[in-house]
Amino acid sequence: MARAPQAPPNSTDESQAQIAHLEQRIGALEALQEVALVFSSEFQLERLLALILSSAVDVMKASAGSLLLYDGTTKELVFQVVQGGGGKALRQKRIRSDEGIAGWVFSRGQPVIVHDTGMDSRHLLRIDEALRFHTAAMVAAPLIYKGKPIGVIEIINKKSGEQFVEDDQDLLMAFAAQAAVVIENARLFQQVVSERDRLLVVEEEVRRELARELHDGPSQILAAIIMGLKFLKQVIARQPERTETELAELERLAAQALHQVRNMLFDLRPVALETQGLRAALEIYVERLRASEDVKLHLDVQLLKTRWSPKVEAALFSIIQEAVGNAKKHAQPKNIWITAQPQDDQIALSVRDDGRGFDLAHVEESYAQRGNLGLLNMKERAEIANATLDINSKPGKGTLVTLTVPMRQPTRRSARVFSSNQ
Ligand SMILES: Nc1ncnc2c1ncn2[C@@H]1O[C@H](COP(=O)(O)OP(=O)(O)OP(=O)(O)O)[C@@H](O)[C@H]1O
């Protein structure tokens, strides 16, 4: 930062020089403030980096500079933008993060002034000379965000030919502090944008796949059902004894179409499930239901910290969805509780309602004739998730559906389903 004059002036010349010096510092700080404002409205990372460097070179009244960012995967510093000096040839050049002056600054998190880089042992790389540029003086500062260095900014050769002094270093440090924040913001912004783009691509793929499945699956079956119904009209008139067989076939086709549509609904699982996991998806799901349903929904999934594969999480979500759907549709409950409880190396997920309950054995017996698919789907999904599915219900006593899922998925499937009743 700008320094106050150290001793009272003892001559007019000296005081004028000090006033000039202060004016220069104030000017530099004003410029710094201005560029900080411009920075915060630029989110395109490459443009922002170029802007930061050119502003720093201007403010420091220098002739060249470079900005390097750390690449954590290779532990290297990468020349992102270079102005003057080595110019374009240096762009994207990589150096070890403890190499040269930039590496020294980066690894120590400290600024440095180098008066004659030719003599400085840290200036090992001799990149400038290879590019026929002589670095006479340099000031470099680390870009630090939340205590962690993320890169280095180097300013080279004052236009006036003077050496850099401590004031310059302080100014560059102030500049670097602002720059680090806006660089990180721009990176975050870019991450959000690319995540959104990725989701749009996924969404588009799902849509295309769904259209294909609708075309090849249910719409073909519906066409077959319509043909079958036309045929049935003739059968009723001419061969009434065949009616039952034809009706059974039509029923089979309709059940098949329903099954396919359900599988598609399963594929249309909420995006949050894939991106944020089961717990977030359940929170969003319950929030939506609360807005539209009279029944009181209680969600207690704070302890659900495990993440499974997308396939397993989708299967678990769909079972819970069906269990809640069944409670709403059949039980007329006042309350539905959804809970997640860790038990040793397993998680018990449960859906309980205080509705009218049912006789599971009876439902299972007549399942084939009923044409329902909910419980069957739950059973299939439980197998996908290697989970044990227990359904406990008694007429008049509500229903408890419990899924016990291993936190770490075994390689072998071992689902036990419909295991207990009453
Ligand atoms: N929570 C519940 N409370 C009361 N009855 C239930 C409950 N869950 C299931 N049932 C009974 O079990 C039957 C079978 O459920 P299932 O989910 O398989 O079929 P569905 O809900 O009737 O139809 P689908 O799910 O195919 O739309 C239901 O018809 C209902 O009689």
Ligand SMILES: [Mg+2]
């Ligand atoms: Mg159902």
